[in-house]
Amino acid sequence: MISMELVDISRLQFAAVALFHFLFVPLTLGMVFILVIMESTYVLTGKQIYKDMTQFWGKLFGINFALGVTTGITMEFQFGTNWAYYSHYVGDIFGAPLAIEGLMAFFLESTFIGLFFFGWDKLSKVKHLMVTMLVAIGSNLSALWILVANGWMNNPVGSEFSYVTMRMEMTDFWDVIFNPQAQAKFVHTVSAGYVTASVFVLGISSWYLLKGRDIEFAKRSFRIAAAFGLASALSVIVLGDDSGYVVGENQQTKLAAIEAMWHTEPAPASFNLIAGINEAEQKNDWSVEIPYVMGIIGTRSLTKQIPGIIDIKARNKQHIINGIHAVVALAALRSNPADAAAKVEFDQYKADLGFGLLLKKYTANVADATPWMIQQATDDTVPRVTPLFWSFRVMVAAGFSLLALLAVAFYASVKNNFMRKRWLLRWALWFIPVPWIAVELGWFVAEYGRQPWTIYGVLPTYLSASSLTAGSVYGSLAGFVLLYTGLFIVEMYLMVKFARQGPSSLYTGRYQDELRQGGGALSNATPAEKA
């Protein structure tokens, strides 16, 4: 039997390194488009200030990008190190988008990012802009392939199980790419990245305006961030709703848990705004409901029903009972591939193989599973409701509050009076962390909401981990936490230092602190003075 402690600590390590990685990814995804906008304006208008903007925000982008790359290396290899059985079992499908991501996207992004920073004097204006655009395309294509892989974990289309090779194998690559889950996730995730970067630029620009420094620079940055941010925030919310649209059983489960919807309600179901969740008795002690909304979001109709948790569990119990036959027949086929009776039995029940495997957590010999074990496995099929319910609500609240900020900021920038609205500038400044809260919770909802599966309906998380000792994973987790924390402190120190210094960190002689010190004489200054 696999130790539960090993599985739990492996999950904790994955959660830690993935959430840490995603502190940097959204800013990269969005910032690069803001740089494209700024540099395009420079190329079109020829105004130096837009080049300065591209270079300054590019500096902050670079500081962030370094840690994105650092933490990304871990992501590529930890499926092998910590999720070896997963890697074997689904590598045939899951590995392909990861490899293509490297070949098609990450190479592009990483090769051209060097030219972005070091090619200013070597390339014509238009060529340099093309380089910046290629970085943008590369980073966003990267996100596409990663989300194709992640979408498949939630909705494993285009593949089937082979008992000879004892794994899932690809049957249709186009199904994997055009998986509706993957497409919805991609749009939602990159848009969230654009919002993150917009709020970052908006907030820092507001700080300059509050301080009354580098006004022209800050105003232009503010306007671009407000416009790009508003469009992106609308995209996150409108298209984020697509993630809620029910296309498969997996999302029904996630949706029911997110909504704390215990019973199937008559269509169209109402939406629980907030509720007092009672997990033990599978009910809500109280709730504030908005009629109809849930049914419309979930089914795009007024008549289709959304199943509640109790009904989903009842359905899953039958899947598990069928799955026992599949597991038993598979064992027979593994010891004797010529066993015709076992083959017939397996083909009949193989759709529920994954559900049968859920019992492995309770017994090595699935054929002898007791009713108690079956009930335990059934209860496992829906993740705990409370953390999902509240994480989702905080995420949505954060999303709408960002939409409000960006809408107001955009309106004020059209009116051209935002410089005087100090409350708006302060709001923007204080809201810098909010997008990160939303995106981290978004990933929590997506991944925790898929439990107990790594691949929905196919492979339980319990079976996915490598055969390591829990001690090894505690040790490596401690190492990751230590190194990441150290690097994060360094990154934040530099980010704050350069954000405070502002465009004067470019040493062009045109910005605030430099003017005070007497302008363009800096190229002759000693290094100590410049620092």
Add this chain to the structure above:
Amino acid sequence: MLDYETLKVIWWLFIGVLLVGFAIMDGHDMGVGTLLPFVGRNDNERRVLLNTVGAHWEGNQVWFITGGGAIFAAWPLVYATAFSGFYWAMAAVLWSLFFRPVGFDYRSKIDNPTWRSTWDWGLFIGGFVPPLIFGVAFGNLLEGVPFHFDNDLRSFYTGSFWALLNPFALLTGLVSTAMITMHGANFLMIRTDAEVYRRSRTASMLFGVLTVVLFAVAGVWVATGIHGFAVTGGDIPGALPNPMDKTVIVQAGAWMRNYANYPLTMLVPILGFLGALLSILLAKVNKPGMAFISSSVSMLGIIGTAGVTMFPFIMPSSTDPQSSLTVWDSVSSHMTLELMFFATLIFLPLVIFYTSWAYNVLSGKITVDFVKSNDHSAY
């Protein structure tokens, strides 16, 4: 439509190409990292070294990332078994690589000697440790790795981290370090002048000699000192992959079998020697560009030697030889191999094309004057 057997061989070659590509591209960055504290004697010189690879190391590192992704996609059992088995070695590689992005990007942003020297040693670790560990890993592959599968193809590694660091594996680790450092020194000769150039030239010749000597010792050791593996039944090239479906024996001299049966394969180790010898000579006569090509050829030969020696084995098992992974039985499905074949065929030439362009745009010597006049934008 290519048949399954052909695709399996192609993927063995492709993974080889990606590993050699990694050694040539990311390898020269790592060589520069290894040499950084020694060839660069003051801050300006160290910044010269950093800026020779400053604009390119990020793209080059993707050879490593893509290599990992390609092994995942084409050899999922190898990806799963090797990376979980070599758990602490992989952790050491990842952790040492962490110092590179931040080292390159953050080091020169603060003008403080302690700060800069800390990151210099970080970059040294990021350049020195990964090639050493990869070499150690290859040594362990040649010796066989203690792992086995259960009936569900779940892998169990039964060795320890410290067992990886045995004398033969440490020797192959040093082969890897020597060749990467030679190669990095050749790159530095192309991109630098004055003192930095002269020290790089000395380093190139020194590590060239080390490469030749250590590679020769490792060769003799493989031929006479360790047992090889041989498939005695099953493992049919065109069959659906199932590692448990074969018989394997451990045999003295088995690693020389391919060279005996196909004498032309002797060319591969010969390339390893010839390339390194030429690199020494060309460094001596101040032809850094040609020396760089020679060290690339040498690494092709050395990495190729490991591949040819073990073929069709990828990861033999010392404790349960039947569980050994081979080119025939650790691969993805026919469809995935074919799909990835075309993806590689389309994208890898594109990568090589735009990488060459990037190098071309930013070609030329990096000098101390360049660093001084780009104090705020250069690394």
